[in-house]
Amino acid sequence: MVKKVIVLNGGPRVGGNTDMLIDAFVEGAVSVGHIVKQFDLRDMNIKHCKGCQRGGKNRNINYPCAQHDDMDKIYPQYIDADVVVFASPLYCWGWTAYLKNAFDRLYAVTEASSKNGTYNTPHKECVMLIAAEGDYPENFALIVNYYESILNYLKWTNKGKVLAGGVINIGDINDKPSLQEAKKLATTL
Ligand SMILES: Cc1cc2nc3c(=O)[nH]c(=O)nc-3n(C[C@H](O)[C@H](O)[C@H](O)COP(=O)(O)O)c2cc1C
Numbered sequence: 001m002v003k004k005v006i007v008l009n010g011g012p013r014v015g016g017n018t019d020m021l022i023d024a025f026v027e028g029a030v031s032v033g034h035i036v037k038q039f040d041l042r043d044m045n046i047k048h049c050k051g052c053q054r055g056g057k058n059r060n061i062n063y064p065c066a067q068h069d070d071m072d073k074i075y076p077q078y079i080d081a082d083v084v085v086f087a088s089p090l091y092c093w094g095w096t097a098y099l100k101n102a103f104d105r106l107y108a109v110t111e112a113s114s115k116n117g118t119y120n121t122p123h124k125e126c127v128m129l130i131a132a133e134g135d136y137p138e139n140f141a142l143i144v145n146y147y148e149s150i151l152n153y154l155k156w157t158n159k160g161k162v163l164a165g166g167v168i169n170i171g172d173i174n175d176k177p178s179l180q181e182a183k184k185l186a187t188t189l
Pocket of ligand 1: 013
């Protein structure tokens with residue numbers, strides 16, 4: 001089955017290890033016919049969530065946030081997507097602020113689809129791609145816990161994680177199996 005995939009790229013560094021992981025993933029996804037839309041958050045104007053709780057109150061369901069900025073490019077694609085890919089370097093044991101910021105703003109979709117106080121977040125499949133300097137399991141404990149907490153809460157389905165440790169300089173990931181892992185994962189969505 002052809003799937004619609006969106007990639008939220010939280011990598012600040014152009015051509016960095018995160019970008020390379022994404023390229024491998026996208027290559028795999030496209031090779032089996034999936035439709036991929038990638039958002040490089042570093043190039044987008046996305047304000048912080050204000051916590052105003054006005055999501056979905058006064059606009060088209062495709063643009064549910066009270067604020068209007070480049071998230072309006074993401075919302076319709078996110079709503080339509082089967083698979084959401086969270087991609088980021090590990091920064092201080094978490095996603096980068098770019099990705100956290102955009103993810104916070106997706107809350108407006110949940111608000112817009114809530115009925116009688118019950119949040120009906122759209123159900124998605126998802127993937128996490130992470131590049132990091134540290135290459136030991138504990139280094140990823142917090143981000144894996146965070147990712148799994150999100151999935152449990154949203155009732156989303158994990159399709160896989162690629163945790164590429166041991167990379168710091170641009171291109172370090174070329175020496176790792178992670179690129180092949182990401183490509184293969186994308187073919188099994
Ligand atoms: C601000 C900052 C925080 C970082 N925090 C961590 C960390 O907590 N754990 C880790 O293993 N690597 C950490 N790193 C290293 C990056 O995750 C690593 O260099 C990664 O390859 C960067 O991805 P990129 O090549 O896509 O830029 C940090 C780097 C920066 C710049």
